[in-house]
Amino acid sequence: MGTKEEAQGTLSSTDFGVAASAFILNWNTVCSSFPPWTWVLSHHQVEGYLSLENMLLSSTQEEHGELSCPGRGIHSHQEDPIDVDDATLVHTNPCKVHYYDLHIIYCNSYRVPVLYFRAYDSDGEPLEFDEIEKDLPAYSKKALSDSKWTFITQEEHPYLNRPWYKLHPCGTSEWMKLLFHADDALAKTGVAIELYLVTWLSVVGHVVGLRIPFEMMKQL
Amino acid sequence: MASESIVVFAQFQSAVDEGFWHRLCSLKLNKLGIDDSPIPITGFYAPCSHPQVSNHLTLLADSLPSESNEQSSTAATSGGNRNRCPVPGILYNMNTIESFHALDKKSLLKAEAKKIWDNIHTGKAVEDSAVLSRFLLISFADLKKWTFHYWFAFPALVLDPPATLVDLKRASQYFSLEEAKSVSAACNEWRNSSLTADVPFFLVCIDPNSLATVKHIKDWETCQSDGNKLLFGFYDPCHLPNNPGWALRNFLALISVRWNIMSVRFLCYRENRGFADLGLSLVGEALITVPQGRAAKTGNGLGWRDHQCLPNAVGWEQSKGRQVSRCISLAKSMDPTRLAISAADLNLKLMRWRALPSLNLNALSSMKCLLLGAGTLGCQVARMLMAWGVRKITLVDNGRVAMSNPLRQSLYTLDDCLNGGEYKATAAVKSLSRIFPAVDAEGVVMAIPMPGHPVPSQEEDNVLEDCRRLHDLVDSHDAVFLLTDTRESRWLPTLLCANTNKITITAALGFDSFLVMRHGAGPFSSNDERQRLGCYFCSDVVAPIDSTANRTLDQQCTVTRPGLAPIASALAVELLVGILHHPHGIFADGELANSSSSGSSELPLGVLPHQIRGSLSQFSQMTLVGQSSNSCTACSSTVVSEYRERGMEFIIQAINHPTYLEDLTGLTELMKSASSFKLDWDNDDDDDDDCVEI
Numbered sequence: 001m002g003t004k005e006e007a008q009g010t011l012s013s014t015d016f017g018v019a020a021s022a023f024i025l026n027w028n029t030v031c032s033s034f035p036p037w038t039w040v041l042s043h044h045q046v047e048g049y050l051s052l053e054n055m056l057l058s059s060t061q062e063e064h065g066e067l068s069c070p071g072r073g074i075h076s077h078q079e080d081p082i083d084v085d086d087a088t089l090v091h092t093n094p095c096k097v098h099y100y101d102l103h104i105i106y107c108n109s110y111r112v113p114v115l116y117f118r119a120y121d122s123d124g125e126p127l128e129f130d131e132i133e134k135d136l137p138a139y140s141k142k143a144l145s146d147s148k149w150t151f152i153t154q155e156e157h158p159y160l161n162r163p164w165y166k167l168h169p170c171g172t173s174e175w176m177k178l179l180f181h182a183d184d185a186l187a188k189t190g191v192a193i194e195l196y197l198v199t200w201l202s203v204v205g206h207v208v209g210l211r212i213p214f215e216m217m218k219q220l
Numbered sequence: 221m222a223s224e225s226i227v228v229f230a231q232f233q234s235a236v237d238e239g240f241w242h243r244l245c246s247l248k249l250n251k252l253g254i255d256d257s258p259i260p261i262t263g264f265y266a267p268c269s270h271p272q273v274s275n276h277l278t279l280l281a282d283s284l285p286s287e288s289n290e291q292s293s294t295a296a297t298s299g300g301n302r303n304r305c306p307v308p309g310i311l312y313n314m315n316t317i318e319s320f321h322a323l324d325k326k327s328l329l330k331a332e333a334k335k336i337w338d339n340i341h342t343g344k345a346v347e348d349s350a351v352l353s354r355f356l357l358i359s360f361a362d363l364k365k366w367t368f369h370y371w372f373a374f375p376a377l378v379l380d381p382p383a384t385l386v387d388l389k390r391a392s393q394y395f396s397l398e399e400a401k402s403v404s405a406a407c408n409e410w411r412n413s414s415l416t417a418d419v420p421f422f423l424v425c426i427d428p429n430s431l432a433t434v435k436h437i438k439d440w441e442t443c444q445s446d447g448n449k450l451l452f453g454f455y456d457p458c459h460l461p462n463n464p465g466w467a468l469r470n471f472l473a474l475i476s477v478r479w480n481i482m483s484v485r486f487l488c489y490r491e492n493r494g495f496a497d498l499g500l501s502l503v504g505e506a507l508i509t510v511p512q513g514r515a516a517k518t519g520n521g522l523g524w525r526d527h528q529c530l531p532n533a534v535g536w537e538q539s540k541g542r543q544v545s546r547c548i549s550l551a552k553s554m555d556p557t558r559l560a561i562s563a564a565d566l567n568l569k570l571m572r573w574r575a576l577p578s579l580n581l582n583a584l585s586s587m588k589c590l591l592l593g594a595g596t597l598g599c600q601v602a603r604m605l606m607a608w609g610v611r612k613i614t615l616v617d618n619g620r621v622a623m624s625n626p627l628r629q630s631l632y633t634l635d636d637c638l639n640g641g642e643y644k645a646t647a648a649v650k651s652l653s654r655i656f657p658a659v660d661a662e663g664v665v666m667a668i669p670m671p672g673h674p675v676p677s678q679e680e681d682n683v684l685e686d687c688r689r690l691h692d693l694v695d696s697h698d699a700v701f702l703l704t705d706t707r708e709s710r711w712l713p714t715l716l717c718a719n720t721n722k723i724t725i726t727a728a729l730g731f732d733s734f735l736v737m738r739h740g741a742g743p744f745s746s747n748d749e750r751q752r753l754g755c756y757f758c759s760d761v762v763a764p765i766d767s768t769a770n771r772t773l774d775q776q777c778t779v780t781r782p783g784l785a786p787i788a789s790a791l792a793v794e795l796l797v798g799i800l801h802h803p804h805g806i807f808a809d810g811e812l813a814n815s816s817s818s819g820s821s822e823l824p825l826g827v828l829p830h831q832i833r834g835s836l837s838q839f840s841q842m843t844l845v846g847q848s849s850n851s852c853t854a855c856s857s858t859v860v861s862e863y864r865e866r867g868m869e870f871i872i873q874a875i876n877h878p879t880y881l882e883d884l885t886g887l888t889e890l891m892k893s894a895s896s897f898k899l900d901w902d903n904d905d906d907d908d909d910d911c912v913e914i
Contacts, residue, residue: 033493056270085534087382089230089463090541097273122276124236125548151573153566156559162242163553163562170574 009176010111013047015193019113020050020104022194023201040103042159049159050104050197057098057119057135097122098135102210104197105158112172113197115204116157116164129154129165140209152208167204175203226382227506230458232265232277232355232466234372234537239281241368241550244313244361251287256319259285259311263355264304265420267455268465268490271500275457277307277355277374284311300414305455307420309355320360320369320545325536332356333375333533340474341527346438349421352470356535358545366554371545372537376469379510380524380531383472383484388462388504391487398430400498407453407489407496410434420455421471424487440479449485451503456488464488464502466535472508477525482508557657564656568609578824581609583800588612590693592668592713593703594644595619596780597727599631600789601701602652602661608797612660613652614697616690617644618667628782664693670708674876683875684868691716699723699796702756703789711854712871714739714755715863718855721745723806725796726756727788729780734788737831738795740848741806743857753810753830754846757854781836791832798828810845853881 011019020039028036040051103116119127119135129152133141144151157164179199180192201210252259261284265277310332314320336354339345345352359370392400403424410416416436423435425442426449434453435443443450452475458465468486475481488502510524524531539546552558565581572579587610591598594617602613620641626632629644631651636642645663652661666686669675675683694700694716702710702724710726717724717739724739740753802808802823810830829843850856862870862884874881 056273084543085378085382085532087226087229087378087469088534088538089228089460091231091233091538120238122233122235122273123546123548124238124240124278126238126550126553128552153570154562155566160239162238163559168570 008111009173009178009180011113011193011196012111013106013108015196016106016113017048019193019196020048023197024050026198037104047106049106051102053101055100055102057100098127098131103157103164104201107169110169110172112169112176113200114166114169114172115201115208116166117208118164132165136209140207143207167207172200176200179203225385227385227468227504228463229376229466229469230274230460230463231535231537232353232372232374232457233274234279235276236279236370236548237281238550238553240279240283241361241548242554243281243284244359244368245363245554247284247287248313248361248363252313254315256313256315259313261285261309261311261357263307263309265307265353265455265457266303266305268457268459268500269492269494271459271492274459277353277372277457279357283309300417302411302417305350305418305420307350307353307355309357312356312358314358314360317360317362317369320358323358325358325371325373328356328358329373329375329533329535330530332373333377333535334530336375336470337377337473337527337530340470340477343478345470345474346440346478349419349437349471349474352421352474353467365549366551367547367549369545369547374466374535374537375533376466376535377473378532378534379469379472379476379508381509383506383508386483386505386507388464388502390461391498391501391503394503395498396430399426399432402426402430402432404496404498406432406434411491411494411496420467422453424451424453425449426451451485451487453487453489456490456501458488459490459500461502464504468506472506473531476508476510480525484508560656561658564609564658576824578801580801584609584797585611587699587800588697589614589796590697590700591615591703592701592709593617593705594629594631594648594663595625595703595705596628596785597703597729597789597792598644598701599629599648600786601703601727601792602648603630603655604790604793605796606652606656606659608793611658614662614664614693615645615648616664616666616668616693617648618665619644621647628785630786664689666690668704668709669712669871669875670706671711671874671881672708672878675872680872684872687712687868687871694722695720697722699725699799701792701796702726703792710756711874714757714854715859718742718755719860719863721806723796723799724755725792727792728756729784729788731779732781732784732836734784734834735831736788736791736795736834738799738806739855740830743848743855743860746807750807752848752855754848755852755855758846758849758852783836787834787836791834795829795832798825801825802828811843812845813843851885853885856885858885 024037024039027034035052035055037050037052039048041048098119098121100117100119104113105116106112107114119132121127136144151168152165153168154163154165156162176196176199204210247259261279263277263279263283266275268275312323312328314323332354336345336352339351339354354375356373356375357370358373359368361368391403395403403426406424410419410422416422416434419436421437423437423440423443424432425435426432427445428447437452452471454465454467454471456465456467464486465488468488471486472484475484484506486504486506488504489496490500490502491497492500536543552562568579568581568584572581589605589610589612591601591613594602594615598615598617602615605613621629621632621636621644622641623637625644626634626637631648632644633651636647636651643663643665645665647663649661649663652659666689668690669683669687690712694713700713700717700722702713704710707728714724714726716722719742721742721744726735726737726739728735737756738753739755740758743752745752799805799808808828811827813827813829827843829845831844831846832841833844834841848855850858853859859881
């Protein structure tokens, strides 16, 4: 990473690839309690992004009475009685879980990584943002509303072409710049690229309630 | 003393990723059309990996065949992914909700069960054990509402009588320490090899030395030495401590039919963090007691195991304990209109967040704008308003789109000019809706009555009707843009706006100069005596200081430099947004650009001028302030009160008698005393050049 980029808090797309490999290695070794990050190649097999999927979050929320679609879950249509047998377990209300998919995708125009995420329930139905907000820990909600650098928007995923939530990248280079300048040691040892993503995720994760395990942070 | 309880199995739980529905929609739209023949699909599951949550049988975008080939999707999925064990399935996607509900679920289930039964008997299920968990999905995709009704079935061959549960305990309690260690290691090896990672049924063979090996079920023969413990293992997505997963049902059927075993020791294999978890996994023993040799029925002593006797099947998925279909709505992520709306909103929110925190997006989206004129100015103003988030736009124009129009009037294309040309008001509305589907646009085909154009008596009723209509239109909107191409046509709207104190913005073009201004408040709009800002006609009477450089604009016909209309239109809309954000609104004082004394320069949108006059020949622009005139023929209290008293009668009189207004306001007197002014109601002093309508 040229010092020019470093000074601006940005990184090139090749450096993103380098940073991603270092990050995966680090994470998958240290954070065994989380699902692993994997590198996914886009359809054109040229660009790639980091993916962590099916992260499970037990929700404390009540089953919401408001259904997204008429008859969702319970259909009023009169069904013919279907054969059931005694050997079938009748499911009681399972505990409500939310699943999160996280993607870290390089943004060419801002020259920084961007966190894309989505949430869904056990049926696969996507969650609304206000439901996601309820899952966020209090410190995240505060960070989101206080900081002028972070806000969550919904935009089309660059590869999957469906709306995903993302943490808007317009402020990223500013706070990355601050973080890198604050640590002279980083600049000197020249491992800034490898540590870029961990540094980045330490801020971003705070905002979306993803706690980076201490072991990863120790290197910073 | 066998326990009397039967084995109670936990059903597979389905989960459908939204990518599956997106792909299905795409397939239907691009390839299948109304073809509702069954589609082979692939489901994916993995052993349970969480002590409190079961894993699901998941459908992804990859579950469907790709659009380019006819083959089943299993060909497309690469094998060996330990988290995605593929399972074959079939999808019946119907074209209507009625046919969805009318499907014969019993016979569909039976047909799939028969496939499993056949696979067991032919030995295919031994070679490719995933077929034991074959599933069925019925669905109806409503592509207008983007909702999906669906129902899974996981066919299970029913043992009659059901298998009894001899015992069931955690694997860690069943195995000795030595055995546990060895079993874990062997399972982890099986799970880590790309050849076997996604093979969901297997044998666990433990020799007398507690050494465990995991084998493919087709190698059953090799596990038959005495002294070996044999367990039938399978990936169990279920997490429950007292119930094995559904996959065991058909596995028991296979074991009974192929190997004639009645006492089955099984391993419900579950994991934690990617490794075998024998605390979560279960080991149990089931007793299969189906009657053999019902000679009377089958005559061959096989009884239940007779290939010809298809057992009953169960397996339609429950939802919250009930046997019903499910429904999911993806409108928010698939409906293009909704996507367009949220993208538009995002842009404005971004602006508010990053640059203009005091941006009042609600005021903009709820404002109703009336545009008089759908020509060069009208088209551009409409587009700019939409860009600012204004959704309610009414356009008034009585003209038709002419061949020269599309070049300068940005809402029209060649198609609108054909066959005599569409009405502009109508074409504009269509165009706006194509740009942004959520716009609430209305077109009114109507001429605006003008003074100095006397009305023949047989037309009088129509003109009165138009006047009333215009009155109602002004009344029902919040802001009015005067964007016509003649001075006279601006008179009546100005009067009506002054009467109801509506925000009014005028844009007028000369050949290379423009005027954009906001009218002051109406004469009866407030109790205090503050001086009102002038309207378009006030400016005429109170002549600007430099009259030659700022001549009265829009002569009857003008040709303008093309760049003018976009500039003037843009400024007109920005002026409106400025008014909306000013604490005094329509009453805001007029400010001059570059003024140091103005308090409004602290307002986030900057200064709020009264008039902006620009010149393309100079590439210059200046701001002016003009007060209202008591002799104004459009907005003075004299005129407005006359209108309030006499209504349409007054209007008709003003239209029919060219000097009436001047007499009324005392302008005639004024004219006599100031001979340097030139007021041309009828334009009879102007040259009649070749005129081209803007």
